[in-house]
Amino acid sequence: MVLLEAKNVAKSYGGLKVLTDVTFSVNQGEIVGIIGPNGAGKTTFMNLVSRLTSITGGVINYKGQPINNKKPHEIAKLGIARTFQVVKPFGGLSVLENVMVGAFYGKRNLNSKSEAKDVAEDALKVVGLEDVKDKDPRILPLAKRKKLEVARALAMGPDLLLLDEVMAGLGAKELADIMSEIIKLKEKGITIIAIEHVMKAIMGISDRIVVLHLGKLICEGTPSEVVKNPAVIEAYLGSKYAKKE
Amino acid sequence: MLNRKFFFFLAFLFILVLLPFVISGYWLRVLTQTFLFAAIATGSNIIIGYTGYPAFGNIAFFGVGAYVTGVLMTKYQMGFLATMPFCALSGIILAALLGIPILRLKGHYFAIATVGIMETIRELVDNMTELTGGGLGLTLPIMQGEPEFIYKYFYFAMLICLVFALLVSFIVSKIKLGYALKAIRVDEDAASVMGINTPLYKTAAWAVSAAIVGVCGGIYAYWLSYIDPHTVFVGTYSVKMFAMILLGGGTTVIGPMLGAFILELISEVVWSKFIAIHGMVLGLLIIFIILFLPKGLFETFKGGFSFKKLLSNLRENKL
Numbered sequence: 097m098v099l100l101e102a103k104n105v106a107k108s109y110g111g112l113k114v115l116t117d118v119t120f121s122v123n124q125g126e127i128v129g130i131i132g133p134n135g136a137g138k139t140t141f142m143n144l145v146s147r148l149t150s151i152t153g154g155v156i157n158y159k160g161q162p163i164n165n166k167k168p169h170e171i172a173k174l175g176i177a178r179t180f181q182v183v184k185p186f187g188g189l190s191v192l193e194n195v196m197v198g199a200f201y202g203k204r205n206l207n208s209k210s211e212a213k214d215v216a217e218d219a220l221k222v223v224g225l226e227d228v229k230d231k232d233p234r235i236l237p238l239a240k241r242k243k244l245e246v247a248r249a250l251a252m253g254p255d256l257l258l259l260d261e262v263m264a265g266l267g268a269k270e271l272a273d274i275m276s277e278i279i280k281l282k283e284k285g286i287t288i289i290a291i292e293h294v295m296k297a298i299m300g301i302s303d304r305i306v307v308l309h310l311g312k313l314i315c316e317g318t319p320s321e322v323v324k325n326p327a328v329i330e331a332y333l334g335s336k337y338a339k340k341e
Numbered sequence: 342m343l344n345r346k347f348f349f350f351l352a353f354l355f356i357l358v359l360l361p362f363v364i365s366g367y368w369l370r371v372l373t374q375t376f377l378f379a380a381i382a383t384g385s386n387i388i389i390g391y392t393g394y395p396a397f398g399n400i401a402f403f404g405v406g407a408y409v410t411g412v413l414m415t416k417y418q419m420g421f422l423a424t425m426p427f428c429a430l431s432g433i434i435l436a437a438l439l440g441i442p443i444l445r446l447k448g449h450y451f452a453i454a455t456v457g458i459m460e461t462i463r464e465l466v467d468n469m470t471e472l473t474g475g476g477l478g479l480t481l482p483i484m485q486g487e488p489e490f491i492y493k494y495f496y497f498a499m500l501i502c503l504v505f506a507l508l509v510s511f512i513v514s515k516i517k518l519g520y521a522l523k524a525i526r527v528d529e530d531a532a533s534v535m536g537i538n539t540p541l542y543k544t545a546a547w548a549v550s551a552a553i554v555g556v557c558g559g560i561y562a563y564w565l566s567y568i569d570p571h572t573v574f575v576g577t578y579s580v581k582m583f584a585m586i587l588l589g590g591g592t593t594v595i596g597p598m599l600g601a602f603i604l605e606l607i608s609e610v611v612w613s614k615f616i617a618i619h620g621m622v623l624g625l626l627i628i629f630i631i632l633f634l635p636k637g638l639f640e641t642f643k644g645g646f647s648f649k650k651l652l653s654n655l656r657e658n659k660l
Contacts, residue, residue: 148534169534186528200517200520203536212517
């Protein structure tokens with residue numbers, strides 16, 4: 097079953113076309129990786145799905161319904177949660193309270209503080225942050241702050257999770273940890289779209305890969321298909337080196 | 342921990358309740374004014390500190406509240422206490438109406454827009470001569486009774502208003518709404534994608550804040566028994582309110598009250614001893630607070646007082 101469908105999606109800022117005619121779909125229970133060089137339009141696509149920016153052309157359907165005109169908080173209530181490339185913990189709230197915000201206002205929309213606390217504690221356990229739940233998130237190392245972003249999104253009770261470079265800047269051990277956690281989330285039935293630059297990681301966890309380059313979709317397929325695609329090699333290495341390959 | 346804090350607060354309140362029976366009329370007046378500013382700062386902190394929207398012109402609601410009480414008492418012969426819900430309501434309605442367009446702005450733009458609102462309302466009040474008395478002002482019925490009784494009456498009225506403001510601020514900080522406001526303060530985009538209807542919650546925060554400030558204005562009008570646009574729509578009150586929130590710390594419930602107590606008492610001492618340089622001393626104090634204590638006393642000295650922290654704030658020099 098198709099959960100998210102992008103049809104001829106376009107985004108431009110004045111004369112600058114950031115995304116052009118992007119069409120692909122994400123099936124329920126899949127992990128779809130979006131890759132592409134810097135400036136390819138990956139984060140813009142995520143911003144369009146979460147409606148942080150408005151779409152210029154095309155349509156994005158979620159569970160068969162267009163979400164182009166929804167507001168960001170309405171998108172969240174539909175079951176779409178996301179993380180940010182630049183981690184954004186809510187300072188002034190503890191790690192646990194940060195995650196409780198997700199439980200209060202996401203798809204779960206809980207009103208009881210004790211229920212929100214239980215959900216938040218469960219989410220922290222999933223990402224292995226239960227031991228720092230009372231800490232100020234601003235003092236946590238990057239890897240833990242990234243996990244906090246994931247926990248916050250999980251507490252919302254999402255059906256679709258958008259992960260924006262959660263693996264960037266992590267060491268080998270942390271990378272392995274977060275990869276296994278993402279696979280566990282898939283096993284729980286959560287559909288995931290992940291933007292990533294860490295190729296080893298994204299190829300390792302994704303069922304399918306979508307490659308964007310200069311705002312256009314240049315390739316879509318399984319990780320093994322994508323790595324052999326000449327257009328992808330050219331986009332990443334440049335035509336000169338791609339020919340040598 | 343909460344119980345200990347609550348016990349200290351009750352003890353502090355108990356002392357404040359007993360004070361009017363042992364101090365002079367002068368100090369009674371000083372404390373009444375301190376409670377007034379503490380309540381304004383505590384109320385305004387819901388939009389300024391919790392939500393991170395610098396409502397510099399929040400004193401507009403104070404002026405509106407003052408005129409609501411003034412007009413209802415003089416033109417409609419209402420009792421003072423009966424006007425209080427209308428003061429709160431005027432703040433709520435005005436903030437809700439203005440919030441829709443104004444709360445789209447952020448930071449300095451929002452701050453300037455609120456100042457613009459204050460100036461606009463002041464001009465309107467100034468020109469609605471039949472209702473408000475315009476520049477001639479409005480004389481309210483004077484409270485009957487011995488001066489000592491009147492002093493105590495307003496002392497307790499302001500104290501109750503302050504306790505009410507603290508209670509509302511405490512409740513807001515603990516309920517679901519408080520979590521949303523704190524998330525909005527840090528990052529509005531992140532808050533909205535987590536499901537927080539940011540325009541609605543910001544407007545709610547401003548309305549609650551305006552209701553408290555409006556009630557303060559109503560009490561102030563009856564206390565003064567005479568108001569004109571220049572005594573209730575006062576820019577320097579905005580500066581003081583902001584300095585109090587900064588000094589105490591905008592992320593806490595009692596920070597603004599603490600800031601108000603310190604600043605008002607210092608201001609009173611400076612006023613009485615150095616009347617000629619009162620404004621200058623107050624200005625220097627505000628600069629000191631912004632440079633050395635931008636996060637407020639509570640946040641800066643969480644683990645105890647240290648000069649190192651003051652100096653590191655100066656080096657970082659950011660809010």
